[in-house]
Amino acid sequence: MASKKVDVAVYDGDRLVTKLAARPVRLMPGGYAGVVYNAAVYPLYADDCIKLADEPVDKDDCDRFVPAYKDTPYAPEDRPNEGDDDAGHLGIEAWYLESNQFGHYLVFDALETAARRLVDAVESHGLGVRRWDESSRPADNGQFYDWFIRLGFTGSREECLRRLAALLQDEEIQQDDGLTEVLAAAESDSGSAHLDQMVDAVFAAVTEDVDTGQVVEFLELLDLEGSGEHLGYFSWRYREAMTRPGAAFDGSVESRLRVLATIVKDDKELLARFIRSYGRFLDQSRGLTRSAIDAEFDRVDLDASWRSAEDALRRARASTIFLIHASLLIFGDDDCREQLIDKVRQLAPPEPHGWRQYPQNVIAAIDNLERMIGFVEQLLCGDLDDFEERFVNGQDELLALERGDFDFIAELASVAKVSAGAVDGDLPFVVLPPGELIQSFITELRAKGSYQGREIDLRRVEVLKRLEDYFP
Structure with missing residues (x-):
């Protein structure tokens, strides 16, 4: 996982001492950003400067970095000293x-x-x-x-x-005593888009004839306002996709449309593959879903321990893919809920002290797995009535997806315009899962022979490497 880097101005009072180029942004004990200068970490302020008048912190106490995709938690100008907290007050908000x-x-x-x-x-x-x-x-x-x-x-x-x-x-x-209604889970720090804005944006983007009812019907499945009034597969899937690390999401309507287009396109292809491989599991054919989940779970090498970086990366990748697949398959048979919960428990990585020394791409893969485990727990657990409502709605939604009722949404990918300044942010698409490195990915493919006879185009690999240099 690449860390955020900034150019920093160093001030002694009002005097500019020096400028530092591309310094990694660390997290200080108080949760604020900091950068290293003269072997110590100083608080980083909103204009990307540090002040030598501040009390620095030892580097060993600032061993966590701000990911490239996250906003910088700048120190406030009236920041108290790191050691001034009242030890008798826990400070929980x-x-x-x-x-x-x-x-x-x-x-x-x-x-x-x-x-x-x-x-x-x-x-x-x-x-x-x-x-x-x-x-x-x-x-x-x-x-x-x-x-x-x-x-x-x-x-x-x-x-x-x-x-x-x-x-x-x-x-x-x-x-929160748990008695209040479900709040806006789909909202991120970028704000939310209202239903009418999304409807207008869909009509502006699609070329085929669709009526208002079709558009509204699909968008209502997403529970855009976070009211919790609709439980189903797509409302869960939308929240998961919107909060995915490394996603190029800026809160705009256009950005949300890209997410929707990706969900419809990818999930329809995945659903078709499952039907080809396992049969029409959504028709409530008892046994098909269970055998499909078992078959997908067998692809996870549980014999691969977490003790080496290579095994941990393989285990985390395969486990995350299984959770994505199983989250769709579960809508074929609600009796498989306990079966899947048991499998999710088997995929949990060890405590962080067992792998925090691994390379950043391995840590990113494990973090991604833990995040996905959390979302699957949210999908499966909680009130049984809520799960049953989500199951019934989700099964209907996936059957509609298979029929092609939502194909017009896939056209929304055309609104993904890459601006000239995109190099300063994230890619508007995913090349590999967050944390993967291109060369190691290709090396592993060759070693396993798992690309099934297809040739690796080295010219395209070089293009991907150049992209990796721009978007680490």
């Missing part, structure tokens, strides 16, 4: 407890120093910490939070909430 068949997850907003304090407090209060990290998916209440802690506590949700309330009762925070 908002929190929520998500409970599903995989356990209890405490999700919350806070600076990194406060997050570390909360982890220690949770451990010392007997709730246990199985894992904690930055959050990469919405919780089941539709909200995005900064961090999550997977708790070791195995009791009821009510008892877990009681213990957390006792721990956090002195905090000036707000806790």
Whole structure:
């Protein structure tokens, strides 16, 4: 995963001391951005400058980097010193407890120093910490939070909430009690697009004759406003695609149309392949879905351990692909829900201390797997009535996709215009999954012979390498 790099001006008071080129942006203990100067990390301000009057932090305490696709969390001008936090105050801004068949997850907003304090407090209060990290998916209440802690506590949700309330009762925070309606899970930090804007944009982009009813029918399946009123496959798939790391999404209507076009095109092709391979599993033919999920799961090499970077990369890639495929297959038979939940549990990577020393492309692949596991948990777990509603709706949606009812959406890819300044952002399409390196990918293909006799066009490989230089 490439880190964000910036050109930095170094100031001593009002005097410009020097300029630094292409410095990686690190995360400081308080959650703000920083860059290295004279072997120490200084806070980075919004005009890409650092101030020698600030107290620097040791590099060993800033071992995490800001990914290239994320916004820079600049330090505020009135930033307090890193060591000035009141150690007696946990500093949690908002929190929520998500409970599903995989356990209890405490999700919350806070600076990194406060997050570390909360982890220690949770451990010392007997709730246990199985894992904690930055959050990469919405919780089941539709909200995005900064961090999550997977708790070791195995009791009821009510008892877990009681213990957390006792721990956090002195905090000036707000806790969602889970009784409110599902909020805008599809919204990102770029804002949301209203249904009428999307309808107008679709009509402006497609060339074939479609009526308003067709367009509105499809867009309503996505739950664009995040109201939670429609549960189905496409509303889940849309949230997953919109929040995918490395996606070139800027919040515009055009960007959303590109996402929709990709979903329709890719999922229709995947659905057709499954039908060719396993039969018409969506017709509720008992046994077809189960055997299809088993066959896809067999492609994951569970014998590949996580102890080497090569095995971990292979395992993470194959597991992520399985989860994408299984998330569509599950709509053939709701009786396979428990079967799939069991398989998801088998795919979880080990604790981060076992692989954080691996190369960045391996870490990116594992992070991508953990993110996908979270989304599949959201798809399968929670209230049984919600799952049954999602299953019935999703099956109807996929049958409509197979019939070609949504083919006009695939035309929306034509709105993907690459601007002259695109080199400063992300590619508007995916060449390889996030974290993959082109040469290692091709080397592995050759070693396995898994490209089934097709030739590798070295001229195209060179073009991809040039793209990789521009978009690391």
